[in-house]
Amino acid sequence: QQQVKQSPQSLIVQKGGIPIINCAYENTAFDYFPWYQQFPGKGPALLIAIRPDVSEKKEGRFTISFNKSAKQFSLHIMDSQPGDSATYFCAASTEDAGNMLTFGGGTRLMVKP
Amino acid sequence: NAGVTQTPKFQVLKTGQSMTLQCAQDMNHNSMYWYRQDPGMGLRLIYYSASEGTTDKGEVPNGYNVSRLNKREFSLRLESAAPSQTSVYFCASSNKGGSTEAFFGQGTRLTVV
Numbered sequence: 766q767q768q769v770k771q772s773p774q775s776l777i778v779q780k781g782g783i784p785i786i787n788c789a790y791e792n793t794a795f796d797y798f799p800w801y802q803q804f805p806g807k808g809p810a811l812l813i814a815i816r817p818d819v820s821e822k823k824e825g826r827f828t829i830s831f832n833k834s835a836k837q838f839s840l841h842i843m844d845s846q847p848g849d850s851a852t853y854f855c856a857a858s859t860e861d862a863g864n865m866l867t868f869g870g871g872t873r874l875m876v877k878p
Numbered sequence: 879n880a881g882v883t884q885t886p887k888f889q890v891l892k893t894g895q896s897m898t899l900q901c902a903q904d905m906n907h908n909s910m911y912w913y914r915q916d917p918g919m920g921l922r923l924i925y926y927s928a929s930e931g932t933t934d935k936g937e938v939p940n941g942y943n944v945s946r947l948n949k950r951e952f953s954l955r956l957e958s959a960a961p962s963q964t965s966v967y968f969c970a971s972s973n974k975g976g977s978t979e980a981f982f983g984q985g986t987r988l989t990v991v
Contacts, residue, residue: 769920771920806984807984807985808882808970808982808983808984808985809921811979854920865926866921866923866980867923867937868920868921869920870918870920
């Protein structure tokens with residue numbers, strides 16, 4: 766049973782476009798929602814994270830939107846670049862459980878020049 | 879600063895063989911984790927260690943054992959490898975507590991034939 770569902774599985778956009786990746790979760794105890802970026806042959810690396818007491822967080826070209834009532838959160842990449850081509854994972858955890866992350870299935874993003 | 883180091887990077891095993899995946903971190907983190915990554919399923923937690931001397935099962939522990947050798951090192955052992963264990967394995971570490979970044983190694987690509 767996948768507690769964090771991510772969509773789409775793959776996404777192709779043109780340079781400058783705004784890819785949006787969506788995640789939905791089931792466990793209302795989750796209180797930390799990070800996004801990880803993974804390049805081929807590398808381990809995932811933290812990109813941006815949000816806690817449920819805010820509805821939006823922006824870091825550079827990356828924005829998380831969070832809807833607590835709908836149990837959904839999404840990643841927007843503004844002015845996307847070919848260097849953003851990677852696999853993106855949403856995740857969730859609870860403070861009581863330390864940093865044991867439950868991951869979504871991943872989205873493979875390709876940004877065309 | 880090496881971060882999280884995993885060895886080996888690649889391994890091919892025959893069904894029934896055993897092997898140990900090694901992981902070491904130099905960030906003085908309390909918590910360490912083993913995940914496996916399979917296409918479309920994100921990363922799934924195999925085992926974790928909240929602190930030196932403790933280990934607990936994650937989502938998919940069957941067929942694996944772990945050892946937290948000291949604060950730096952956390953190994954994953956496959957006693958009798960099966961084709962279903964073909965995957966990419968990632969070790970990660972973090973400081974205990976929610977909202978803290980997990981740092982991942984570069985992964986071990988394991989093929990069981």
